[in-house]
Amino acid sequence: MPSTADSPRPESALEELRHDPSSRKRFLRMAGGGSAAVALSLALAACGGKKKSGGGNQIGGAGVGTADFGQGDVGILNYALTLEYLEADLYRAAVATGKLSGRLLELAKRFGAEEQAHVTTLEGTVRGLGGKPASRPKPRFALASRAQILTTLSQVEDVGASAYLGQVDRIQSKAVLAAALAIHTVEARHAAVLGAMLGQPVSPQGAFARPATSVDVLQQVQGFLSG
């Protein structure tokens, strides 16, 4: 197994969890479930103080954080499914406000349908792997105006796209990886168009996009999930 110690990213989320108890508690509360908490604690304990080397899949089966959603690829898929539930519900709520019109309304309907397709596929894939789909969160959104809706949609799509990017090197099944990639670039398409409506660059991070760890992602969507 080649070392990837020169790649700084995989360790960072674990380090954060290990050294920041409040972050760990918040994460566990968001992810919900005592057994999941036990699983993550075991994964953290197994790491001890050792400097980790090697791929993200060596910890908790699915890498930092997503082990809380299940082992290995099932955990990653359920993590993704949780975000897709959030996105699908957000688009549904946004359309239902009646505050959108024109192209943004058209896009919200279309993107929402695409997110729902992701939900269906991920649920089926989790079951196909012998797992149980993640429980659907009951998110709350503040959608008082067109501007607030657009900002929220843009933010959630940016996070979602970065979240997939953060998992691509942790997925073990090539079929699951292909599916994740096929979804990832659709999220990136969504993110770019919504960002453009807010006057943002096509790719705010430039020629090379940065991945997001599950810890970062869950912190960014915490406000929707904990309401």
Add this chain to the structure above:
Amino acid sequence: MTTRATPGLDGVQVRGMTRSAFLLRGALAAGGLYGAGAVAPFVGRAFGAGGGGDIAILNFALTLEHVESDFYKKAVAVKGLPPELASVLHQISGHEDAHVQQLTQTIQQLGATPSPAPKTSFPALRGAAAVLRIAVALEDAGVGAYNGAAPRIQSPALLAAAGSIVHVEGRHAGALRELAGKFPAPGAFDKSLTQAEATAAVKPYVTG
């Protein structure tokens, strides 16, 4: 580990692609993420593990990047485009140039010779529609090429890097399609392309 079928994946194409294209993109992206100097060691390991035609694949990817880079150099020179389109083309042009530069450096760091830039030729770019037609085709093909090749990448670090680039390709494609009056994504799942299909997509613009 279960070996059961995954019915949820039925709608997703899993096509074989050469992993060379992935390695190329990955190496390029890794250089951008961690600095060109940091990329050489793990790229070298990945190539050692992957064997054979990785350099050739890197060079194939470089060729594709050159085509894109050439196109946007011409596109940004087109007069009278709507300001928003002109701005997007300028941004994308910079990204493609960065990909070419990083890829070239990576191949050199691996002790190989980068393929020379191909000779390209594009139809007269008269107006936004003509520019967008080719831009959308190139970007959608780029997304498909990366997504098709990535599952064959063996190094997690290179795979992450390839993901970093295809993410940006996806953003390009989405923004351009929106400007072209299309839905940003052709469907809920992006289709992958084989290397042959990706080559065919740029072939009309390569003259030598």
